[in-house]
Amino acid sequence: MQPNSGASENPPPPPPRRRGIWALGIVIVALVVLVILLPVAFPQVGYRILPSVTCRAGSLVATEQYWTPEILLNSPYRGEAWGNQTVGPNIEMGADNGSASGGFRLDTWSVYTAENVSSLTNTPCSQPYVAQLTSTSGSFASFPLLAGGSTSDAAEMTSFTHLGYQSLSFSNGYVNDNFGGTGTCSGLRYATTADSVSYPVGIPFTHAGQTFQLPGSVASHVAYFYIFPGGGNWDFFNPQAASPAYEGGLAFSYSSCP
Numbered sequence: 001m002q003p004n005s006g007a008s009e010n011p012p013p014p015p016p017r018r019r020g021i022w023a024l025g026i027v028i029v030a031l032v033v034l035v036i037l038l039p040v041a042f043p044q045v046g047y048r049i050l051p052s053v054t055c056r057a058g059s060l061v062a063t064e065q066y067w068t069p070e071i072l073l074n075s076p077y078r079g080e081a082w083g084n085q086t087v088g089p090n091i092e093m094g095a096d097n098g099s100a101s102g103g104f105r106l107d108t109w110s111v112y113t114a115e116n117v118s119s120l121t122n123t124p125c126s127q128p129y130v131a132q133l134t135s136t137s138g139s140f141a142s143f144p145l146l147a148g149g150s151t152s153d154a155a156e157m158t159s160f161t162h163l164g165y166q167s168l169s170f171s172n173g174y175v176n177d178n179f180g181g182t183g184t185c186s187g188l189r190y191a192t193t194a195d196s197v198s199y200p201v202g203i204p205f206t207h208a209g210q211t212f213q214l215p216g217s218v219a220s221h222v223a224y225f226y227i228f229p230g231g232g233n234w235d236f237f238n239p240q241a242a243s244p245a246y247e248g249g250l251a252f253s254y255s256s257c258p
Contacts, residue, residue, distance in 0.1 A: 054119035057112035057130050061207065064111065067104040067141065067160070067167035068133070069199050071222050074100045074172065076234050077151045077254035080227045087221035093142065098254070100146035100156050100172070106139035106165060111205050111214070131203040131214040145172070153237075153251040159204075169202035169213060174251040177235035185257035187230040194224040196248040200240065224249045231257055 075081035075095035083103075085091040095101050110132050114125035141163075146156045156173035159166065182190045199220050202213040228234055233255045240248035 052119050052122040053116040054121060054123045055114055055125035055130065056117055057132060058115040059113045061111045061113060061129060062205070063108055063134070064203075064205065065106055065108050065137075065165055066203065067143070067162060067165055068107040068109075068136075068218055069102055069168065069170050069201065070105050070140070070218075070220055071103040072100075072145070072170060072172040072199065072249060073102065073224070074146070074153050074156070074174075074249065074251045076226060076228050076252045077149075078229050078232060079234075082225045083249065084223050084225075085221065086223050087219075091140075097148045098146070098150035098153075098252075099144070099148035100150075100153060101142060101144050102170075102172075104141050104143055104162075104167060106137045106141075107133055108135040108137070109203055109216075110134045111203070111207075127212055127214055129205060129207070129212060129214055131205065131216055133216075133218070143167075151254040154253070156251070166204055168216075168218070169204065170199060172199075172239050172249070172251060174235075174237045174253050175239075176237060177253070178241050179236040179238040179250065181233065181235040182228055183233040183257070184228055184230045185233065189230050190228040192226050192228075192250075194226070194238075194249050196220055196222045196224070196240070199248065222249065226250065233257065 070091055071083045071085060071093050073081055073083040073093050073095050075098060077098035080096045081094065083093045091103050093101060093103055111129050112132070114128055114130045116124050143160060143162060146153060153174035158171055158173070159169045161167070182192070184190050197219070198217045201216050201218055203216050205212045205214055235253045237251040238248055239251060
């Protein structure tokens with residue numbers, strides 16, 4: 001047996017693999033962040049990595065004037081309705097006995113080419129053009145949309161031409177009972193309110209022989225008040241009920257008591 005000299009051999013230290021893995025991870029994260037943010041921060045260079053895009057206005061194509069809705073008001077058959085604009089010009093309107101009317105302002109809209117740019121959200125262009133409200137005027141007109149004595153707002157018009165200018169297209173008529181209703185067959189009348197924030201609209205635009213309905217919205221803060229007389233049933237339709245951003249006034253369909 002060989003004597004123990006008391007000396008021992010130390011094993012070599014392990015390679016710094018763990019530190020290298022951490023450094024590699026940091027580099028990978030930095031590259032991912034760069035790939036995501038570069039096309040967002042510098043869309044003009046044409047760098048397109050993300051599949052998500054958003055639509056924005058490009059070059060100006062035309063400017064047009066349209067009658068733009070400020071208030072769209074339906075009244076219940078045999079009842080009454082009022083609309084009061086709560087932000088902006090103090091515009092008030094009234095209607096009764098199933099009639100419908102609208103307050104419109106002659107505004108200027110600009111139409112631009114539509115461009116898709118890289119984005120973190122995916123909202124691509126749905127049309128080759130986009131329209132934006134660029135200036136308002138002092139020209140205002142009240143326009144009848146449905147005759148009095150109508151038991152339903154289903155036939156309410158959605159556009160018109162007045163003094164040589166087209167209106168934007170809008171939808172404020174009755175479709176179905178998506179917003180409840182009321183019955184006053186007990187003989188007691190009923191009253192309710194509603195509010196609008198904006199109206200979805202379509203901007204009619206013709207270019208190079210093609211006609212488009214460009215989607216848009218018009219800010220319109222309106223408080224509505226409705227009165228229903230005793231002895232009837234009314235179903236309610238809210239044209240903007242499916243879009244939380246577009247809380248709107250009501251449309252009606254009447255039926256008599258049994």
